[in-house]
Amino acid sequence: MNVLIVEDDMLQRKSLKMMIQQIDKGINIxxxxxxxxxxxxxxxxxxDVFYVDICLNSSSGVDFAIEIRKIPKYEFSFIIFLTTHVEYLTKAFKEVHCYDYILKPYNMSDVVNMTKHFKAHIExxxxxxxxxxxxxxxxxxxxxxxxxVDETIFIEVYLRKCMIHTVNGIFKVNNLPLSKILKIINCNNIVQCHKSFAVNVNYIKKIENVDSKLSAIYFENYDENAPLGYKFKNTIMEQFQ
Structure with missing residues (x-):
């Protein structure tokens, strides 16, 4: 499930994110x-789900919701408004057809129960x-x-060129750092294993020691392998097991 939080107050945004993550670490936020x-x-x-603050500093959350309703794939998406101003809700429901609202400060049980409902429906x-x-x-x-995302086997970055290995071939992208592609993909199964590599743990077939600081990762039905640095080994091994 993919969730977008639109909230200009960083502390409130992080608080809401933390509540949602408690439901399932696999939710992409x-x-x-x-x-x-x-x-x-x-x-x-x-x-899949939008949590939108009605009053943003530089714009209106209602205006944002109206814009996404114009996009066909978001015509019926779940939109939940975040507000301390209940007087704005009538306009929000009439113009946007939002699903529900949550009053600030957030009540954890409200957030958790509502998100669980969305998750079950989407699954x-x-x-x-x-x-x-x-x-x-x-x-x-x-x-x-x-x-x-699920078809990505591993990612490598070499000389400012990012190569994304997938079951359907290799895609090459210039000037895309590993940190940025991992942020774009935002998948818990794709994990950094080396300063220049990240792997999808679901495709790992074997991990073999090369020396005291380096191992090699082999994949199911794929000829190429990826290095595993000692700094990342514990994290990879936990998920592999």
Missing amino acids: YESADKDEALEITSIYSI KTNEKSEVKRYVIIEVKSGVNVKIY
């Missing part, structure tokens, strides 16, 4: 402090439609490629 950044996120990722829907999560990557100027 994206954050934004303003309307423009939030719209950019919705164009890159497929968001049931995904089981029926077999929807696969993906990201859109610009591999070169004017050329964008849809990369399915």
Whole structure:
């Protein structure tokens, strides 16, 4: 499940994120402090649930919600408004057809129960439609490629070139640091294993020691392997086991 929190107060945003993460660490949570950044996120990722502050510093959460309702895939998405101003809610319900609202300060049980409801609904829907999560990557100027996250085997960055190894081939992207691609993909199963590599732990077949500081990671049905640095070994081994 992909969740977007649009909230300009960083402390409140982090508090809400922490509550949602307690439900399931596998929930992908994206954050934004303003309307423009939030719209950019919705164009890159497929968001399932929106938690939107009605009053943002530089814009209106209602205006943001009206904009995303114009996008076909978000026409019926779950939108929950965050507010201390109940007088704005009538407009929010009439113009945006939001699902519900949460009053500030947040009540944990309200957040948890509501998010669990969304999660159960989305999982049931995904089981029926077999929807696969993906990201859109610009591999070169004017050329964008849809990369399915679960089909990513490993990622390597060498001489300012990022190579994303997938079951459908290798995609090369210039000037994309490892830290940024990991942030874009935002998947708990894809974990950094070396200063220049990250692997999808679901594809690991074998880990073999090379020397005291380095190991090699081998993958199911894939000829190439990836290095495992000693600083990352414990994290990888925990998930591999």
